[in-house]
Amino acid sequence: MLTPGAENSVQRMADVTNTAQIVELWKSSKRSPETRRSYETDIRYFIAFVLGVSPKLVQLNDLDLRTVTMNDVLAFADYLETKEYENSTRARKLAAIKSLLRFALKVEWTKFNVAAEVPLPEPQDKLAERLLSELEVMTMIALTPKGRDRLVIQLLYYTGARVSEIAVLTWRSVQPGRDGNGQVTLYGKGQKTRTVVIPKSIYQELLAQRTNNSPDAPVFISRQGGAVGERRIRKIVAESGKRAGISGNVSPHWLRHSHATHSLDRGAPVQLLQATLGHSSLNQTSRYT
Numbered sequence: 001m002l003t004p005g006a007e008n009s010v011q012r013m014a015d016v017t018n019t020a021q022i023v024e025l026w027k028s029s030k031r032s033p034e035t036r037r038s039y040e041t042d043i044r045y046f047i048a049f050v051l052g053v054s055p056k057l058v059q060l061n062d063l064d065l066r067t068v069t070m071n072d073v074l075a076f077a078d079y080l081e082t083k084e085y086e087n088s089t090r091a092r093k094l095a096a097i098k099s100l101l102r103f104a105l106k107v108e109w110t111k112f113n114v115a116a117e118v119p120l121p122e123p124q125d126k127l128a129e130r131l132l133s134e135l136e137v138m139t140m141i142a143l144t145p146k147g148r149d150r151l152v153i154q155l156l157y158y159t160g161a162r163v164s165e166i167a168v169l170t171w172r173s174v175q176p177g178r179d180g181n182g183q184v185t186l187y188g189k190g191q192k193t194r195t196v197v198i199p200k201s202i203y204q205e206l207l208a209q210r211t212n213n214s215p216d217a218p219v220f221i222s223r224q225g226g227a228v229g230e231r232r233i234r235k236i237v238a239e240s241g242k243r244a245g246i247s248g249n250v251s252p253h254w255l256r257h258s259h260a261t262h263s264l265d266r267g268a269p270v271q272l273l274q275a276t277l278g279h280s281s282l283n284q285t286s287r288y289t
Helices: 004-011 019-027 033-051 070-082 087-106 134-143 148-159 163-167 200-208 230-243 252-265 270-277 282-286
Strands: 174-176 182-187 193-198
Touching: 019 033, 019 087, 033 070, 033 087, 070 087, 134 148, 134 230, 134 252, 148 163, 148 182, 148 193, 148 200, 148 230, 148 252, 163 230, 163 252, 174 200, 182 200, 193 200, 193 270, 230 252, 252 270, 270 282
Parallel strands: none
Antiparallel strands: 174 182, 182 193
């Protein structure tokens, strides 16, 4: 769905004269800044391929979308396969091209969508490769020094939170629960909010390391005094995985996957797990079964 601004812009298509303007209109319909940035990067990559130049040198207006053929898109798909990208990366790059060309037809900048019949790569389900055993998770926690870093790992695992949700966590979102337990309110994708119970021991440790009484202060503080960033959280988890002797670059999402699987192993209802993880569809959660 186009944003109101994009709809108005589409109505003024007479003002659009080049690829850069089409891309800007198309990007305005994307929700997050991260999506817009990655999609524009993919478009530049495609243009560079068609023109046979380096992506670093390409400008959006170097290629007129009206001259793109189905053979160009198919050749690009074949090229991506030779680069040994994972299927998910290839699929994203092709999806960006297909989406842009579909949009160009919709606003009547092109007469045909030449990418309509180009298939996307089948996704590879590597979920099993990213699951940790309970012993591995407990070893990661035990070998991480007490304090912020250990609490980051514990909270990621016990809440099944995304790294982005932990990075923006403030004390306003950490509240007492029943029987001495705590509860954490997480703000996830699509502005969705959910509340997850955390064990009493972790809740008490969180309170013990609190240094700022402001409800808007970050729970996890960087050395500079602000909120710890996603990159630092990823590094904390990766270093913890190495200390535990786990092969591969352990990421926060591995802990989320492991939380889900271990919860089901212990008999948690799949509907409860869906609510905990913030999945919009039960089908997403059912993968763990």
